[in-house]
Amino acid sequence: MEFDLGLLLTVVGLSILGGFTFLFVLVGRDLAPAVSLAGPRRWLIVVGLGFGVIALSIKVVAIMLLSRMSLHPEMASLAPPEETAEILPVRFEALPRPAPLWKALPELAPAPADNPTTPAKVALGRALFFETALSLDGTMSCASCHDLARGGADAKPLSPGVGGSIGARNAPSVYNAAFQKRLFWDGRARSLEEQATGPILNPVEMAMPDAKSVEGRLRDIPAYAERFALAFGEGTISIERVAEAIAAFERTLITPDSAYDRFVRGDMNALNSRQLRxxxxxxxxxxxxxHSGPNLSGASLFAADENGLRIFPAVENDTLSHYPLREDKGAAAAGSERAIWRIPSLRNVALTGPYFHNGSVATLREAVRIMAASQRNVLLAEDHLAGRTIVWQPDDARLSVTDRAVLTENDIADIIAFLESLTSDSLKRATAGP
Ligand code: HEC
Ligand code: HEC
Structure with a gap:
């Protein structure tokens, strides 16, 4: 409470004035006639009684002041002397706005300056994407493993290539690959242009022996001369142009039409309560x-971090031991203790199982459990008792109650519901079939 000296003095002054008035009246009207006092004696009584009252008030005020000071010594010492008290200057400063945590997918994928996206190039790229003449035995096209009606992948753990030979990695979706800074599970390609010729010349995928034979195959199909001319100004067919056209087509394979995107763009009703949780x-x-940025992959074009690669598994745990996820070392040197992978996009992830670099995990539930345990060191528990979670530690046969982040089955179902909100409406319809 603030101590207002001015107010106190006013109150004291008014009380004295009131008190004396009261005294005069009392002495003049009642006391003096009763004891037959007159003249100076009457005044003496008034002054005597008056000073008695004033002395008592001064004592009361002094006691009040002294007790305040001893009860709140800091008040007495902190109050700055009048002449040095100064008003602090106020400066308004705008703090930099934090970058948004959640981002929607742009409606257009950015293209590099030397390969602008044009309708003619996209049309040529689409034809090449479905072209089986680009494989050694004429049976495979890009679409064989990247089925555009199945989320852009093939729903197989590993993909059979030419002659049925099987590669070592799961086919990722081609949808939204345009937003990745690093392509392939180990991040070895840095652009769609660089990536596109890989599978054509890969011995277990399309198995063409070299660039010359690819160009020869396309020259044998008359329609391509005109298509290349439309796309590139003149009709020379080269493996670089094949890659550029396919990359331009892939930049149109983007899916900004998910419930998640509608929510981030401002439609508060786009997600249900389970998905929000x-x-x-x-x-x-x-x-x-x-899994950050518009593509929910740190490796997106928008990531500040140029190096979007991560160790996986980061923490060893029981959930992992059921799956052969430690053999392939990804971008780390063979024989390294830990493997390094680029962060995959989680867009349309509900449509693109099986999961992980070797497709060894069949369900999204298992993939989420593995991620939570190995990348976030989160405990997995089936049981919540009144907000406390009991955890059995089999290694030392011990029970404990823990505060560590624990995911229940219900939590995992919620995360899966959220991941499903990343599925594009049009892909969902295409996958469901006519
Ligand atoms: C035999 C199956 C198969 C065929 C055919 C195939 N791919 Fe792939 N694709 C894969 C596999 C498997 C990977 C992952 C390989 C790796 O990471 O080492 C992949 C990776 C990719 C990626 C990288 C995606 C990402 O997120 O990193 C793109 C883009 C791609 N393929 C496009 C194509 C194109 C274009 C063609 C045709 C020229 C093609 N693929 C043909 C199986 C195939
Ligand atoms: C430290 C980085 C990191 C964190 C944190 C992380 N992830 Fe991952 N995530 C990865 C990497 C790297 C992969 C690819 C691993 C592989 O296939 O070898 C991956 C793969 C996945 C996949 C499989 C994708 C596919 O197409 O096969 C899912 C699903 C996934 N993460 C979900 C999650 C969830 C849910 C969480 C939180 C519980 C999470 N991730 C936390 C780095 C991370």
Whole structure:
């Protein structure tokens, strides 16, 4: 409470004035006639009684002041002397606005300056994407493993290539690959242009022996001369142009039409409460630390970090031991203790199982459990008792109650519901079939 000296003095002054008036009246009207006092004696009584009252008030005020000071010594010492008290200057400063945590997918994929996206190039790229003449035995096209009606992947753990030979890695979706800074599971390609000729010349995929034979195959099909001329100004067919046209087509394979995107763009009703809870968990557990940006992959074009590669598995745990996820070392040197992978996009992830670089995990539930345990060191529990979670530690046969982040089956179902909100409406319709 503030101590107002001016107010106090006013109150004291008014009381004295009032008190004396009262005294005069009392002494003049009642006391003096009763004891037959007159003249100076009457005044003496008034002054005597008056000073008694004033002395008492001064004592009361002094006691009040002294007790305040001893009860709140800091008040007495902190109050700055009048002449040095100065008003602090106020400066308004705008803090830099934090970057948004959640981002919607742009409606257009950015293209490099030396390969602008044009309708003629996209049309040529589409034809090449479905062209089986680009494989050694004429049976395979890009679409064989990247089925555009199945989320852009092939729903197989590993993809059979020419002659049935099987590669070592799962086919990722081609949808939204345009937003990745690093392509392939180990991030070895840095652009769609660089990536596109890989599978054509890969011995277990389309198995063409060299660039010359690819160009020869396309020259044998008359329609291509005109298509290349439309796309590139003149009709020379080269493997570089094949790659450029396919890359331009892939930049149109983007899916900004998901419930998640509608929510981030401002439609508050786009996600149901289960999906919102899953989205919150995804943020709170820290999945978003890696699966960030519009493509939910740190390797997106928008990532500040040029090097979008991560160690996986980061933490060993029981959930992992059921799957052969430690053999392939990805971008790390063979024989390294830990493997390094680029962060995959989670867009349309509900349509693109099986999961992980070797497709060894069949369900999204298992993929989420593995990620939570190995990348965020989160405990998996089936049981929540009044907010406390009991955890059995089999290694030392011990029970404990823990505060560590724990995911229940219900939490995992919520995260999956959120991941399903990343599925594009049009892809969902295409996958469901006519
Ligand atoms: C035999 C199956 C198969 C065929 C045919 C095939 N791919 Fe792939 N594709 C894969 C596999 C498997 C990977 C992952 C390989 C790796 O990471 O080492 C992949 C990776 C990719 C990626 C990288 C995606 C990402 O997110 O990193 C793109 C883009 C791609 N393929 C496009 C194409 C194009 C274009 C063609 C045709 C020229 C093609 N693929 C033909 C199986 C295939
Ligand atoms: C430290 C970085 C990091 C964190 C944190 C992280 N992930 Fe991942 N995630 C990865 C990497 C790297 C892969 C690819 C691993 C592989 O296939 O070898 C991956 C793969 C996945 C896949 C499989 C994708 C596919 O197409 O096969 C899913 C699903 C996934 N993560 C979900 C999650 C969820 C849910 C969380 C939070 C519980 C999470 N991730 C946390 C780095 C991370």
């Amino acid at each position: 899953g989205m919150t968990l995804f943020q709170e557990i820290g999945c978003i630390q890696c």
